[in-house]
Amino acid sequence: LKKRAAPSITPNIELIKRFLKTLPFQLTDGQKKAAWQIIQDLEHKHPMNRLLQGDVGSGKTLVALLATLEIIDKGFQVALLAPTEILARQHYDSFINYLHTSKKAFGTRKINIGLLTRTFHNINGQIVLKKDFLKQLESGGINIVIGTHSIIQGHTAFHNLAFLIVD
Numbered sequence: 001l002k003k004r005a006a007p008s009i010t011p012n013i014e015l016i017k018r019f020l021k022t023l024p025f026q027l028t029d030g031q032k033k034a035a036w037q038i039i040q041d042l043e044h045k046h047p048m049n050r051l052l053q054g055d056v057g058s059g060k061t062l063v064a065l066l067a068t069l070e071i072i073d074k075g076f077q078v079a080l081l082a083p084t085e086i087l088a089r090q091h092y093d094s095f096i097n098y099l100h101t102s103k104k105a106f107g108t109r110k111i112n113i114g115l116l117t118r119t120f121h122n123i124n125g126q127i128v129l130k131k132d133f134l135k136q137l138e139s140g141g142i143n144i145v146i147g148t149h150s151i152i153q154g155h156t157a158f159h160n161l162a163f164l165i166v167d
Contacts, residue, residue, distance in 0.1 A: 002046045007162050009042035012073050015106075019069060022102035031059045035066040042070055042163075061094050064165045068095075072111060072143045076162035080146040085117045087167060092146045096125060112136070116147035116156070 016039075020027065027035070034052060041048040054060045068078045080095075082088035092115040099111050114133060115122040121133040123142060136142045140159030145151055 001049055004047050006045060006047045007074070007076065008045045009070050009074050009076075009162070011039050011043065011070055015069060015073055016066060018106075019066075019102055023098075027062070028059065030054075031063055035063045038063065038067045039070055042067065061091060062098070065095060065098055068144060068163065068165075071163040074162075076160050077137075077140065077142070077158050078144045078163040078165070079151055079158070079161055080144070080165040080167065081151060082146065082148055082167045085119065085148055088115065088117050088147050089120070091167065092122070095144060095146060100124070111144070112142045114142040114145040114147075116145055116150050118148065118150055 038048070038050060038052075041050065052060050052063060064080070068080075071078050080088075080091055082091055092113065095113050099106075099113065112123055114137065116130075116133060116137075121128055121130045123133065123136060128136075133142075134156060137145055138157040138159055145158075150156070
């Protein structure tokens with residue numbers, strides 16, 4: 001991994017602080033530590049490979065979201081790969097809820113979140129044709145795509161994918 005190149009993502013600490021202020025709860029010490037380690041790793045110029053382990057409900061999705069904020073802030077795309085359609089939809093709903101209820105953290109910037117599975121192709125909660133979804137993804141119109149194996153099969157192409165989360 002150290003021989004491969006990756007974009008260096010300088011942390012935008014103010015963005016993270018603004019986002020955290022919109023949450024109705026405080027992060028645990030473990031969540032803060034894990035998120036900070038991942039965000040620091042994003043500065044390296046080689047790919048990161050991490051395992052984030054925790055019980056169901058321990059905040060792994062939120063930690064992944066904090067790293068995601070840093071990636072999309074720099075204009076790159078993020079993909080979250082889930083093993084089942086049900087889990088992909090749960091992650092999608094979580095990301096929509098967290099990001100669309102914290103709009104003031106991002107100013108006027110629009111964040112487009114897509115869900116791509118065998119049966120669903122939605123952008124920000126709106127159903128779209130699969131071909132239109134794929135065009136948006138390839139052109140960079142979708143910042144975050146969440147889905148099943150559908151996001152890595154067929155004719156799926158990204159504009160500038162920089163971060164992949166595998167659940």
